[in-house]
Amino acid sequence: MSYQITFYGHGTFGVKVGEYQLLIDPYFTDNPSTETSPEDLNPDYLLITHGHGDHVGDAVEIIKRTSARVIANFEVANWLSAKGGGEVFPQHIGGGHDYPFGYLKLTQAVHGSSLPDGSYGGMPAGLLLTTPAGEKIYFAGDTGLFAGMSLIGEEGIHLAVLPIGDNFTMGPDDALRAVKLIQPQYVIPAHYNTWPLIAQDPQAWKERVEAETDTQVMIMEPDTTLDF
Numbered sequence: 001m002s003y004q005i006t007f008y009g010h011g012t013f014g015v016k017v018g019e020y021q022l023l024i025d026p027y028f029t030d031n032p033s034t035e036t037s038p039e040d041l042n043p044d045y046l047l048i049t050h051g052h053g054d055h056v057g058d059a060v061e062i063i064k065r066t067s068a069r070v071i072a073n074f075e076v077a078n079w080l081s082a083k084g085g086g087e088v089f090p091q092h093i094g095g096g097h098d099y100p101f102g103y104l105k106l107t108q109a110v111h112g113s114s115l116p117d118g119s120y121g122g123m124p125a126g127l128l129l130t131t132p133a134g135e136k137i138y139f140a141g142d143t144g145l146f147a148g149m150s151l152i153g154e155e156g157i158h159l160a161v162l163p164i165g166d167n168f169t170m171g172p173d174d175a176l177r178a179v180k181l182i183q184p185q186y187v188i189p190a191h192y193n194t195w196p197l198i199a200q201d202p203q204a205w206k207e208r209v210e211a212e213t214d215t216q217v218m219i220m221e222p223d224t225t226l227d228f
Contacts, residue, residue, distance in 0.1 A: 009033020
């Protein structure tokens with residue numbers, strides 16, 4: 001096993017790389033898709049893609065309770081530091097940094113990023129993680145389709161996590177086009193079925209993707225884990 005992925009529903013994921021536990025967009029309270037509570041988790045790092053409440057989620061509570069280090073864009077990192085204290089490491093779009101768990105670069109995402117109190121949240125981001133073993137994991141975050149996904153694909157993506165819910169992000173059609181641009185070995189659909197407005201059929205999407213590409217779709221139920 002090189003890394004481990006846990007899906008908590010919506011856009012919330014855990015990633016275990018070696019001894020390090022990462023938690024991405026920690027939305028648990030008011031998330032109807034998960035039975036996990038923030039008190040159940042003790043991450044080493046919190047990675048935040050953008051400032052919306054369903055992605056910042058329970059970050060402040062987790063920061064106050066644990067020694068988790070925050071990685072986010074400059075504006076979100078500083079906002080969380082002011083709210084929860086703790087140690088933050090700001091990055092920005094296109095910039096990467098070496099961490100004990102691997103090299104993390106923030107990528108473009110086509111979305112918004114206001115924070116829960118209405119303050120400016122900077123630019124939304126995707127996350128491109130290169131593990132110490134060399135696998136590349138791309139969390140697109142909340143985004144629409146954009147041509148630059150083909151450049152991300154040139155990195156040689158082992159696993160991509162893409163939204164399919166439509167309305168606020170890509171829907172199934174554009175997410176299929178994204179798979180064709182990125183050409184990952186595996187893809188996990190996310191950001192769907194949390195509420196009726198973003199209801200989708202992941203099995204139907206899986207069938208389309210696997211019929212039209214060489215990518216294998218891994219549908220994850222909330223609160224389940226996959227080893228890669």
